[in-house]
Amino acid sequence: MNEILAVAVAAVISWLNFVLVDTWMGLPEAPGVKGADVIGRSIKERGGDLAGGFFQGNIVCSPDASAGTILAAVACYAIGTPEGGFIAAVLVYFGNRMCADPGYAGTTGALTMTCIIAATSLIGFTPAEFVVGMLIAIVTIQGLYHQGSSRLLGKIAKKMGRYTKLT
Secondary structure, three states, X not given: XXXXXHHHHHHHHHHHHHHHHHHHOOOOOOOOOHHHHHHHXXXXXXXXXXXXXXXXXXXXXXXXXXXXXXHHXXXXXXXXXXXXXXXXXXXXXXXXXXXXXXXXHHHHHHHHHHHHHHHXXXXXXXXXXXXXXXXXXXXXXXXXXXXXXXXXXXXXXXXXXOOOOOO
């Protein structure tokens, strides 16, 4: 398979995995830690969406599905088998507990990405393509334009019934 095409497909799959898992687990609804509240409100003040800002703040301040997804891909790559993702899931679980994060989005993201890597390996995808794809996915949410990406995340949260009730 063409590597550039494989990375592009892996980026889309990774993006959908971590955004849907994090939204389903409630990241846009409320800040899980103090820093997420500060980031979310700062993004809103600059013209972004509060729920999307909370989502972005939560993934910066604790190991949520974005971290779980990339760590699973890296562990699968480093160990050479999808089982590395299970090790990543355990590490993310403990990371969440150390951050006093009450959720399981990171662990869930690591487990779903491990299953995705195992399934797509049957059609020729490699963990390395998912490492690069996940880096691209994270940059689209955290590194390009916070206001725009927060509005997109807010729309997704509304569609999934996970929009914040906070003001």
